[in-house]
Amino acid sequence: MADVGHSAPVRTTSTALSRGWTFKKLKSQYRVPLLTVFSEVLMSTLNRAPLLLWNGEQAHSDVLMEKLKRAERFICMVAFAKESGYSTFEKPLQNRIDSGMHATFVIGVDFYQSDPGVLKKLLKLKRRGKVDVYMGAFDGQWTFHPKVYLFENQAGAHTIVGSANMTSGGLINNHELSVSFDSASALREQLEDWVDELLTDGEIVEATAQLVSEYARQHDIYTRQMDLARQRAKRSATRAGGGLETLAAILQEMKADQSEWGFDASVERREIHRREASVILEDIASDRRMDSEEFLEIYEQLISRMHSGGLQRGKTTVAKAHRAFRAGVRSLLKQKERDPAVLFDDLKADFGAVDRAGTNVITEILHLLDNKRFAVMNRNSVAGIRLANVEAFPHMPSKRNVRGDTYALFCDEAANVRRRLGLTDFSELDAVFNYAYWRD
Secondary structure: OOOOOOOOOOOHHHHHHOOOOOOOHHHHHHHHOOHHHHHHHHOOOOOOOOOEEEOOOOOOOHHHHHHOOOOEEEEEEOOEEEEHHHHOOOHHHHHHHHHOOOOEEOOOOOOOOOOOHHHHHHHHHHHHHHEEEEOOOOOOOOOOOEEEEEEEEEOOEEEEEEEEEEEEEHHOOOOEEEEEEEEEEHHHHHHHEEEEEEEEOOEOOOOOOOOHHHHHHHHHHHHHHHHHHHHHHHHHOOOOOOOOOOHHHHHHHHOOOOOOOOOHEEEEHHHHHHHHHHHHHHHHOOOOOOOHHHHHHHHHHHHHHOOOOHHHHHHHHHHHHHHHHHHHHHHHHHOOOOHHHHHHHHHHHHHOOOOOOOOHHHHHHHHOOOOOOOOOOOOHHHHHHHOOOOOOOOOOOOOOOHHHHHHHHHHHHHHHHHHHOOOOOHHHHHHHHHHHHOOO
């Protein structure tokens, strides 16, 4: 099968398989995406035309139970499993295990979507015969997301690959789509190699009663919390006057976070950065001579202590207009005015010829002057204030769509949110907005 869109030629996959190469080796050798290699393997092993399953006239469960009747080897790898799905083939599975079939199950547990009951039943199934049960590791780096069912006996093998998880929806009711096809034992060997690699990498682990019990405990807590969260989210989303349930919950989560991104650590870091940046800003506003190269070094120090995203990308462009930038900051620091609308418009005018010194830079500088009066206005903070159902501001604020009166209104709305959340200043509020924006 041709590798469309890649300049490097794809060698014959069957040759690679005959050498016992794993997917990882194939991907390295051919320099193509793993999915392309996987498709190559599938197409090269077809003995007859594949069948598409979409739970129409023939459901996934129909083919699964038909092939299971004569299987001597069964591999099931799914992102999540529900008891509703397992029950559709539990009896024929038990019969085949009693008859000597070797079964391997790899069940994902990301986002607590798998029922603990399925894992418990699979562990009990091990008492009947040769059954391997693996589950996603709690600390795995990546989401486990395959949906593969492989059946093999002396006459050959058959595989289902597609979107169907081990649920009643996936196997019977949902609009799923999978390819059902005859395959060679090489594909089964590839899957077994992959399981070994996942075990070695710590992405999956062998399921034990202790691990499943711990997963069940976490699953129960997660399920209850999600039920409450859905209720809160529905109330907040439908409340016309604006609610703070979402931001209050995020603040609570942030305060419980003891990492460097938690509330206490973030607020302390921001205060240190604000003091340091204020000194740097004074240096930029000074009358001493400074060429663009020196300015760039100092400007890098300034923006590294700000908390808006993307400032580093525009630093070189700003440095090209460093004289106008310095003049604007110099003028700002001499003003006694503290009206956010006036100061924003003045600095915006001074930065008119300074590309990439937009609303985020302007308001970060104002915030340095007084973090109780001037809020940071950028994409993060606008997204954050929208969580309180405040929709009055452009999603991507810039010098083109934000004027002084717009910024003053944003400061007023942000101050209202800050007070209702019980926060001290706009630095704390911006920390919450950033946590809400970046935490995923």
